[in-house]
Amino acid sequence: MAERKINPILKLALELGPIVLFFVAYLRLKDRSFLIGGTEYDGFILATAGFVPLMILSTLALWKLTGRLSRMQVATLVLVVVFGGLSVWFNDDQFFKMKPTMIYLLFGGALGVGLLRGESYLKYVMEEVMPLEQEGWMILTRRLTAFFLGLAVLNEVIWRTMSTETWVYFKTFGLSAAIFVFFMTQSGVFSRYGIDEES
Template sequence: MTARPTPGWLKPALELGPVALFFAGYLWLRDDTFLIGGREYDGFIVVTALFIPLILASTAALWWLTGKLSQMQIVTAVLVTVFGGLSVWLNDERFFKMKPTLIYLLFAAVFFFGLWRGRSYLQLVLSEAMPLTHAGWLLLTKRMAWFFVGLAVANEVIWRTMSTDAWVNFKTFGLPIAMFAFFIAQAGLMKTHATAPEGED
């Protein structure tokens, strides 16, 4: 599929928009209870049910506009559908709260497997954006794998020991901030292991 010219803001909006709408919807409905089909659902479950088609529509729009999807986008859409669907079906918010844990552990496992084979699967995704030496990619991949393990542990601790409000804030703001901070912290590695773009000395 051929990618179509799109405004620069559209792709980030499609990626971050569903999360922002989930947060806004939760703030709006968190104190409400809904009777649907003779069964009571709290606001969190209703917002989760609305989030599933929203993330699928966003992912489909990204594919239609860009002609490709990253593995992270595909895995996220699948796990949102499966675990969000389980939360709605069983009327149990715990399944949806486990989703980030599984996403991060899955990618950590993939990265560790690649390192075991002497390869950086992170390089396959980011090589165009960050030209690094092979040693640099291996080191960055190792750090990111452990970072994902840390995020998985943090998600488990927060959803199991804190309120739903705290977990929603962590998911909406904490995870993106942690990811941003991680890459900022890798500035030294990127400088040390940077390579010139192809065709340049």
């Protein structure tokens, strides 16, 4: 089923809104603790507890408006619910901090399996957005596999060795910036192997 077009600003707001709201909530609650049901929760856990339903609602809204969800969106939502839920349930922020690691290992691993089979699974996900020759897809897939695995390692290093606040800034801004910069640096692949849709 073809994806229905929606206002790009609305789409961006639904995709990034939960992350921005998590960041704002964390900044407002980070130095506070709350006694709920006899258990003390810090601001990070409460921000996480708010992030999970927001992520569910925004993903459902995207599905309702566009008529489809990518496998990456579904996998991300499942991991957010699982690891965010574990953090809240056990009152332990480590589970949520591990979530980006699991996401990037999953994506990198899936692309890696495709490469071992001589295929580019990235092509199946992004072919409509970026038409490329097969060799271009293979080059991009190899680079993105290494990039995702590198991000997984970097996330582990940061959350295990630095403060929660540093990790929140890294997750909110660092990961998004890294992905943006990665694709900007692939312009040579796009220009060399790009396919003119009109032809």
